[in-house]
Amino acid sequence: MNTPHEFEKAKRPEEVDLVEDDLLEDIAQRDLQFIAYLEDDLSGEERNAFRAQLLSDPVLRCEFDAFREIMHATQALKGERLPADFLDQVQARICSESNGRFFNPRAMYRSYIPYEAISAAMILLMAAAWIALGTPHDHRIQGVDVTTPPQLHTSASTYRN
Amino acid sequence: MIAALKRRDEEAFAELVSAYQHRVFTVVYRIVGDREESEDVAQEVFVAVFKYIDSFRGESKFSTWLYRIASNRALNRVKYLKRRSYKKHQDFEDTSDATLHASATPNTLGRPDEHALGNELHAIINAGLATLSEEHRAVVVLRDVEDMSYTEIADALEIAEGTVKSRLYRARAALKDFVDARYTPGKKDHSQHPDTPSKS
Numbered sequence: 009m010n011t012p013h014e015f016e017k018a019k020r021p022e023e024v025d026l027v028e029d030d031l032l033e034d035i036a037q038r039d040l041q042f043i044a045y046l047e048d049d050l051s052g053e054e055r056n057a058f059r060a061q062l063l064s065d066p067v068l069r070c071e072f073d074a075f076r077e078i079m080h081a082t083q084a085l086k087g088e089r090l091p092a093d094f095l096d097q098v099q100a101r102i103c104s105e106s107n108g109r110f111f112n113p114r115a116m117y118r119s120y121i122p123y124e125a126i127s128a129a130m131i132l133l134m135a136a137a138w139i140a141l142g143t144p145h146d147h148r149i150q151g152v153d154v155t156t157p158p159q160l161h162t163s164a165s166t167y168r169n
Numbered sequence: 170m171i172a173a174l175k176r177r178d179e180e181a182f183a184e185l186v187s188a189y190q191h192r193v194f195t196v197v198y199r200i201v202g203d204r205e206e207s208e209d210v211a212q213e214v215f216v217a218v219f220k221y222i223d224s225f226r227g228e229s230k231f232s233t234w235l236y237r238i239a240s241n242r243a244l245n246r247v248k249y250l251k252r253r254s255y256k257k258h259q260d261f262e263d264t265s266d267a268t269l270h271a272s273a274t275p276n277t278l279g280r281p282d283e284h285a286l287g288n289e290l291h292a293i294i295n296a297g298l299a300t301l302s303e304e305h306r307a308v309v310v311l312r313d314v315e316d317m318s319y320t321e322i323a324d325a326l327e328i329a330e331g332t333v334k335s336r337l338y339r340a341r342a343a344l345k346d347f348v349d350a351r352y353t354p355g356k357k358d359h360s361q362h363p364d365t366p367s368k369s
Contacts (some may be wrong), residue, residue, distance in 0.1 A: 032335065035342045043341045049334075078348045079341065081290045082298075083313040087195040090208065094194075097188045098215045099179075105216065111179060 038068070042075040171231060174222045186215050189232075191226050192315065199310040200243035200303055203250075205321055210246050214239045229324050236315065237325040240307050247303040290352055296359035305340040 032040060044050050046057050062069045091097075097112035108114075173181035193214055198207040217238050225234050298306055311317045311325060318338075323330045 032338055032342075035338065039342045039345060040338065043338050047337070074349075075345055077290070078294065082294050082304050082309065082341075082344060085193055085199075085291055085294065085313070087314070088198045088204075088207075090194045090211065093206070094190055094211070095183060098186055098212050099183075101212055101216050102219055110177060110219075138263050 037127065039075070042072055043079075045072075046076060046079055171222070171225065172346050174218075177219070182219055184289070185218070188296070189235060190215070193235065195314050196239050196310050197243045198238060199298065200240065200307050201246050201250075202299055206246055206250065207243070210242050211239075217242070218244075218273065230321070232315075233317075233325050234315070236311060237327065240311065240326055244303050244307060261353045288303050293348050293351050298350075300347060301340050301343060305336045305343070308336040309344075310341045312337055312366065 041058060045055065062072055103109075103111040116150065170179055170187065174185065190211065190276065192205060194211045197210045197214070198204065201207045201210060214235070218235065220266045221238075285294045298309065301309070307326060308322060317325065319330045322333045326333070
């Protein structure tokens with residue numbers, strides 16, 4: 009079994025893998041032991057040594073119980089409750105920030121449709137229309153000779169107005 | 170759920186808010202200390218989730234990602250409140266850090282509901298939490314309220330695990346000193362065997 013001195017030696021703060029420049033030297037060694045035990049940061053051997061100390065030293069046990077009470081009370085602090093309309097407030101905020109694109113009760117289409125999907129759908133629609141309808145069939149222009157410039161019919165009446 | 174959120178499914182988002190709102194608010198409130206400001210920050214958190222859900226790659230747990238946003242926003246709000254408070258008081262020669270801190274966390278100290286409940290120790294601990302730096306408070310809150318591991322806290326706060334431990338040890342020791350100076354513990358049962366650790 010480790011003596012208290014051996015335990016403290018084994019439990020130097022730098023061995024707890026703390027931040028490099030913070031060795032916690034200003035914190036009482038006993039408090040560090042309590043925290044390490046309660047946070048389950050001790051090895052099996054260190055844990056057993058500490059338990060033996062607690063059982064054999066009533067003063068240490070008393071201090072440990074006080075520390076544990078504080079730590080348990082901190083963990084047991086009740087959670088905070090939000091107002092019932094919190095979700096409504098969040099949704100209204102998103103609606104406002106998205107210029108009514110989301111969570112807008114007056115919007116016809118409330119679900120999110122990416123711009124890419126809209127673009128692809130429009131292209132497909134136009135392609136389908138082109139395939140279905142084909143190019144315009146205007147029989148009146150089929151016999152026209154497009155290589156000959158159109159004749160301009162000028163007369164005095166053309167310039168009348 | 171995540172896939173639905175990425176599609177901006179409004180029902181999925183409503184479910185998410187319902188599931189996490191109180192936990193997020195508790196974390197934010199314990200860091201910021203002011204109820205009104207904390208409600209605003211909590212709203213910001215969920216708006217940010219809705220906006221930036223595409224950036225969640227699934228490399229960590231969703232809750233860790235969520236608490237990263239929450240703690241970052243809460244810490245930023247505390248800094249903003251301190252700056253604003255400093256500007257307001259900069260003409261006064263006796264503006265001290267304690268004054269700034271108290272003005273940033275006005276509702277945490279001596280909350281009337283806890284006094285009404287007669288829960289003296291909880292009231293003192295809340296007051297003690299308010300005296301910690303926001304960085305230390307954030308670590309304690311994530312550890313105690315959300316039961317997060319060192320690794321998860323390090324991920325959420327984007328700091329090293331060693332820093333998490335260091336801050337947690339410092340915060341616990343400071344809280345113990347604060348409470349010791351103000352609280353007389355009740356009768357203790359010393360026959361109890363030392364129990365198992367609080368965290369696994």
